Amino acid sequence: MRDDQIHQAITILTEAVKAWVSPAVTIVATQGKDPFKVLVSCILSLRTRDQVTADASARLFALADSPEKMIHLDVPRIEAAIYPVGFYRVKAEQILEISRSLCELYRGAVPDELETLLKFKGVGRKTANLVLTLGFGKPGICVDIHVHRISNRWGYVKTRTPEQTEFALREKLPAEYWIIINDLLVTFGQNQCTPLSPRCSTCPLYDLCDRVSVTKSR
Template sequence: MNQAKRIEILTRLRDNNPTPTTELAFSSPFELLISVLLSAQATDVSVNKATAKLYPVANTPETILALGVDRLKDYIKTIGLFNSKAENVIKTCRILIEQHHSQVPEDRAALEALPGVGRKTANVVLNTAFGWPTIAVDTHIFRVCNRTRFAPGKTVEQVEEKLIKVVPAEFKVDCHHWLILHGRYTCIARKPRCGSCLIEDLCEFKEKTEE
């Protein structure tokens, strides 16, 4: 795909959604961090349902740590992998208190040192909480970038590297959100909704559907 076509795709996505953001519900960098940590292999909807009950009771490192693993599990047991996630959240809260004055660090290495936090989670937090021009690549973005040929790659790391290279600076902060929403609602996994896609004429996917 040539660069002019990429810019036109991003321009259309921006015109359609000028101020995109995550669908996770949060009111602080800490809540965002915990929600993203909980969202691994789970839907944003399921995470929001759980945190809607959790955050009014505990939404700081101290209050969640005070719950302990077992009580935290009661709040998040509807989310996949809740046992390991509860352990990681408690460990993360302890590290934030002991090493970061209970604040979410605006630092990639410090974020990735937290239990259960990998590069993708760190990218989301840096982008959404702090406005960094990072692009987190999840399954939706990986699919969209390969299917459209916008930024093809065999691994999420390759796709991220290509996106950082080809996405102009003016689009970088919001690119993650546009692509993930496009993959979640239009360029879906089993049968993409090409007929209602606003970038269908620019997409290089060969097996387009009429839907």
């Protein structure tokens, strides 16, 4: 994909994803633009299917939807609410620890700076950027495995890790697409541009994609 084709690609994707369900964390974000809920849902979503994430988020937030309420729960109760998300025991401890830190250091408010968010245990660049973009509407590029895979498959970037992809996209992706790129490519990657045997024959971006490293497709 040539650099000047990204505008066309985003336009096509924006229309195509309307036929599919949005990622679970995005759905949580649209229900109130609450940075805390975005942060917790993103932690739950790691190594977990979307529907499991959505259900676990709903159960947990029914018990506690703020750091102030969360610190009154103990780890076993959080575990019971979020099971069966991946690594639910570790995540329960992380959520409680983050909630305590928010209350003790930030008066219960989630920070809106990338470097500050990265100080919390269990919060990596993907989660921090998602909190900034979906929770605060601030510029950021959230790169998960879908964004990394697809932007390389297109031939738009040539990188080896998600972190390298984030910085490469910061250099060349027009700023108007920073916030939306994750939602678009996660949805696209789950439904069309899958990791193994992508659905190239019906892909609306077929003529723009270099199909780098694609050896088998449908």
